[in-house]
Amino acid sequence: MKLLVTGGAGFIGSAVVRLAVGRGHEVVNLDALTYAGRLENVAPVADSNLYSFEHADIRNRAVLTRIFEDHQPDAVMHLAAESHVDRSIDGPGDFIETNITGTYNLLEAARAYWTGKDKAEDFRFHHISTDEVYGSLGETGLFTEDTPYDPRSPYSASKASSDHLVRAWFETYGLPVVLTNCSNNYGPYHFPEKLIPKVILNALHGREIPVYGQGLNVRDWLYVEDHADALLLAVEKGTPGRSYNVGGHNERRNIDLVKTICAILDEKRPRDSGSYTDLITYVADRPGHDARYAIDPTRIETELGWKPSVTVETGLEKTVQWYLDNPDWWQPLLNVEGVGTRVGTG
Template sequence: MKILLTGGAGFIGSHVVRLFVNKYPHYQIFNLDKLTYAGNLQNLKDVEDAPNYTFLKGDITDQEFINNLFQEHQFDAVMHLAAESHVDRSITDPMAFVRTNVNGTCNLLHAAKELWKSDFTGKTFYHISTDEVYGSLGETGLFTEETAYDPRSPYSASKASSDHFVRAYYHTYGLPVKVSNCSNNYGPNHFPEKLIPLALNNIKNNKSVPVYGKGENIRDWLYVIDHARAIDDVFHKGKVGETYNIGGVNEWRNIDLIHLLCDIMDEKLGREQGTSRKLITFVTDRAGHDLRYAIDSSKIMKELGWAPSVTFEEGLEKTVEWYLDNEEWLNNVTSGSYQEYYKGQYTR
């Protein structure tokens, strides 16, 4: 089987590539990535020479390139993870999110439809999406697969649009699609623009830790390696035309999460407990900041037998240990343009 995996040099994608390359040596894994700021081939150094792995540099927004790629390699399946994914960046440059998340997804869908024609035997187009498409919850309730879409940011609107196009190709053309919507991921290889790796890096370097508003926003947190396992399950066991919500089965207020991270960092760095909490700085809240996300993962648990392998506390400690053991990786990704982005985003 030839599988095209888009965005495989990114955070989640690299963990999926590693899992599939190692677990399924009879599959040919083609990793297509544009290598934007968040794509890093260092994430895949351990599998780059595997006989069943091929890296392809390219842009999913280039329709001619995508069409030619599908014709050249005759892919049997697509696992689509490539996306612009940071809400703050979507507020600054929404059109970049439309180009990649909407137009790029449509290019892949069309190329798959044209290659496979009407013979969909053994074919799969698996689209990996986010729980942010559902909007914001109040103090109670959970997102289910039947929750109506209510995106609130340019990022979530672009992902919602891509989800709709995937389902439209299923209903209109019979394209064999599967969709999953996940909660916030964390773990190794995460580019430090998101809450946990950004805070971890700042604590390590005794810099202020920015927290939006009062830190009262609530998120469900999913360990990235558990997410890769869930993607494996959906790809192999999920039903065509179905959607699966994937969450970590926990909820944390941002400020409580940061307090826990500070305490773990104090322990790992040999600092007096409470030292890192002094670095917390509350900053102006993000425009349209959704209050609470929480996912009901019961469908994937009951139907596919998936479950998280770690508690959030266990996963966060593993994450801290990885970053402290991989300082060279962290230093490389936080040089240059990252510094300019950080100054513009958090020092206003």
């Protein structure tokens, strides 16, 4: 299969690219290389004759049309997005332009291409989204594919909008789409503005480890390579018009997650004195901070046969070790705004 992967130099996108090439798929990586997109993320497969790169922005419809014509993909895996909630609070415009307008442009370019191929039945447009579109859960319950949308941040609202566009293009034009909504990802190559890598790097540099509120917000954590496996399965075997929730069965409170990372670091890279937990600092909560996310992945497990393989304990240890082993990857990022410091205070 020949895959056009948008956002393939980002965190989740690069995991998809690496896994897809490793499994023998041809991959065209389309990425605008904004602050979070790095070609270093796909360096392990960059020399493969199955891999090619297009430096392009999904907001540019003409370029998208050319890329479809040049590469003739069998499927699109759409991961290109602005994805950091805190940044969406400070500057929502980029999220509207990329996540909504960019998705519209890609849908139209894909529809024109698919129509030109006599509406090939085996073509797929796979839209990758987030559980944040569902809003916030109480202490019990799980998000299913039938949970009503209730986004609470500019980021999640923009992703909800893109989900609705994708479904509309299926219902109105018959474009064969598949949607997936995932829980929080973590693992190697995670841009260090996000919680887990920020905790690791702040700890290693002796900086305060900020925890929003009392750290009681709950997330379901999904190891990124498990997610990439689910995404490839969905694009190959998912039913057109169907959506699939992808979760890790790994709910943890933020404070417990942070303390687990500190304990791993205490063992692997001990401080001169004390524990890394001494660096934990409670800060004012994020505006519109959802209390709990939890995914019910029954549909993808029963219909497509996928299950997560990495527990959060094993995944965190692997992730911490990766950051310890790869300072050349993260050191150039330490001066990027939002890395090690707080953004999105409203």
